[in-house]
Amino acid sequence: MIGPDKKKLYPNENIKTVCYISNLPKRPNVEIGEYTYYSDNKKSPENFYDNIEYHYEFLGDRLIIGKFCAIAEGVKFIMNGANHRMDGITTYPFNIFGCGWEKVTPTIEQLPFKGDTVIGNDVWIGQNVTIMPGIQIGDGAIISANATVVKNVEPYSIYGGNPAKLIKKRFSDEMVEFLLKLQWWNWGEEEIFKNLDKLTSESGLVHFMNQSLDAGPFYHGTKADLKVGDLLEPGYNSNYGERKKANYVYLTGTMDAAVWGAELAMGDGRGRIYIVEPIGTIENDPNLTDKKFPGNPTRSYRTKSLLRIVGEVLDWKGHAPEVLQNMLDNLEELKRQGIEAIND
Template identity: 75%
Template sequence: MMNAPDKHKLYPNEAIRTVCYIQNLPRRANVEIGDYTYYSDNTHSPELFYDHIQHHYEFLGDKLRIGKFCAIAEGVTFIMNGANHRMDGFTTYPFNIFGGGWEKVTPMVEQLPFKGDTVLGNDVWIGQQVTIMPGVTIGDGAIVASNSTVVKNVEPYTIVGGNPAKVIKKRFSEEIIQLLLELQWWNWDEEQIFEHLDTLVSAHDLETLKGLSSK
C-alpha cells in the first residue's frame, strides 16, 4: 500500500502535467527547494519555474529558499537583489551597464542595496501572479492572495493580499498557530503524515493536534 507520492519524480501524477515537484528540476545555484513543493502552470510548462526568478546573479550571493509542501501558482515572480539600483546618488539611472565610457561609474557590490535572502517557509500557498520582492520572508503556513506584491515579511499562518500586500487576517488563533509551529508536521516521515492526513486537512480536531504536539 502506498502512503505517499514519489517525491523524487518531477511529475508525481502523470495525469496532471501542469503540476510538478520543482525540487526535481535541475539544480540551480543559490536556489533551495524543499520536498513536495510544487509549481502549477496552466499556460506554460511548470518546468519553466526558474524563469520566474528574475535578476538572480550568483556573484551577489543572495539565495531563494523555499520550504517543504509549498503550493506556488502560475505567474509568480521572485525579484532578487540583482534588480536593485544604486540609491545613494542624485540619480538611480544605471549608466554603467550601457558602456560607451559610462562604465567608469560602475558601482562596487557593497554600494548596491542588498536585502538578503528571499525565504518561503513550509506549507506556504502563493496565489497566481504574485510578485515577491528581494529579501522578503514569508512564514510557515502563510497564504498570499493572487495579484499581490509582497514587499515586507509575512508572519506565519497569516493571509495577506494587495499591492503592497497587507494583512487580511490570521488563519487560526494564536494558540493553534503556536501548536502548528511546534508540531512542524512537514518534517514528519511519510508514514506519520499518512496516518494523520485526516487531522491535517481539517481544522476541527484540536485535541488530536494538541496530543500530537505534546509527543
C-alpha cells in the first residue's frame, strides 16, 4: 500500500470522525482539493457544508480549499452573503423582513464584496476558527484554535488571536520560496509515499533544498585526521590568505576540487579527502561562481552549518608537482598583494 484511497469518503474506516471532504456531494462555488479532511468529534464530518455560512449562489463568490489541508471541528467560513450595506446611516437589513421594507433592497453592486475565499495547500486550521469573507490563506500556513481571520495570511506562517495576527514564520524566507516552488502536494502518490520520512522530519527540507542544488555526493579536502561520524564546523582558520577565522565550511561535488582542498590545506599531515553530508543548507561558493566559473561547473559550495564525515576517499591522485607549485606561487602572490583568495 502507498497510502489511503483518496476517492473514499472515510480514508480510515475505523475513524468515522474524519472524512475527505473532496468526496462529499459537490456544491456550487465550492472547490476542495484531494486529501483535505475535516475532523468533527461532535457530529458527523459529512456535515462539513454546514460550516460554510451565508453562501448564496447568486453572489458568485467561491470557497476554494487546496490539497492536504487539515480542518478541525467548529471552523466557520463566513461568505460574502453575510455583509450588510455600510454606506448609509444604518447597517440594519430592513429589506430581508419584507412587509414594505423590501423597497430598500440593495443591488448586489451596493453590497460589500470581498471576493473568493481561498485556502492554500497543506494548511492546518484549528478548532473554532472563523474565516471572514474574501480571505486568502497561503500554502503551509497554520491558524491556531479560536482565531478570527480578518486579513490575508502569508504562506508558511502561524496566525492566532482575534483578530488573527502573525505569531511567527515557520521557515526562513529562502526556505518558504523553495517550498512554494517544490509544491509537494502536486506529486504523485508513489512520490509522496517514497518521501514520507523527509516530508515529516526537520531535516527533510534541508535535504530537498540541497538536492535541488546538487544531489551529491560531496567531498571535503583537508589535512585533518578525522573519522566517520566527526563533524566539521565553521570557525577554524582559513587555509588561504591571512588565515582568518572562516565563517563557512566548504565542500564540493567534484574530486578535482576536493584534491585541491587536500593539497592546499594547512597542516603537517597528509592530504585527505572525506565524503561529507551537509546537516544544514548549502549555497554556491561565490569565490568561484561569482569570480571564475559562472554557473558553478566546479560544483563548489559552502555552508554555515555542520558537515558530517560519512566516509573517506582513499584512492585519489594529486596534481603534478609543477601544477601544485604553480598554484602555491599564485596564492603566495595574492597574499603578498594583500588580496584574499577566499571572500568569507
